[in-house]
Amino acid sequence: MLISMVKYYAVCRLTQTLLETEEAITNRWCKTYYSLMGFFLIGYLIVFFSLIYDIPIVGELLTGIIFFFGAVFVFVGIALQTDMLSAIRENHERIVEQNEQLHQTEDVTIFALAYLAEIRDLETGKHLERTSQYVGVLVKNLVDSPKYSSYLTQKYICDIVKSAPLHDIGKVGIPDSILKKNGKLTAEEFEVIKQHCEYGANILKTAEQKLGFESFLRIAIQLVMSHHERWDGLGYPHGLKGDEIPLSARIMALADVYDALRSERCYKKSFSHEESCMIITREKGKQFDPDIVDAFLKTEKVFLEISNTLVD
């Protein structure tokens, strides 16, 4: 009975802590149950001492009643604990559901934000969806490689896929006269376009400072800042080379270029999947990280499937 009481008390405290309320129904039950258990515990002690010292304090009938109801209360205690545990489970399920809804809201907000920037560039929302999916395909393929398996945690994969739609968010800072220009950009105009990396990273840095904890924005900032860097160091904005370029940006670079090659623009025709594969393979070790080109070549059929499914 003592063990049962201690266990019951522990479950009561846990329930109250997890449900974060002292007014929980368990609290009321806890007090009632304890009063009755205390009463029968005293009864047990009286019977125990009357047997030890052979004092005829209680008769056989009363002893039987005390033992019977004592046992009943132990079982009632077990039933109440089961109730409390199912209340905790229900609460946990509700929290999981709310979490899932929050994640979905976060994804939609990110997408809407990114779309605002893309729509000015005459891009479609499909470009964002496709590039996110290409990034997902590449990063999942790299997980199988021993070189990256320890680095690419499940959280990293989620964060990079979530960050991908934001890669060109800095275009909000580029004037329409340059962003929507029909025809070739001058050298000066191209210098302005290049600034979209830093604009985007700065927008996200400001948001990250407001959060006060480490979020997916850490990876998003790297990806946005460096997605136009090149493996050979000839990219922008900082001319980073090889492994100096964050992995997220190296992956985004290939996904973005594949999508650009496959899309028609006012200044160029769209390339076929085969032509795009050839161009990307030719840029292995020049524009792109060789490992990422290998991952692309292993998964190029999935790329083709995505581009055929998410058509503009």
Ligand SMILES: [Fe+2]
């Ligand atoms: Fe870009």
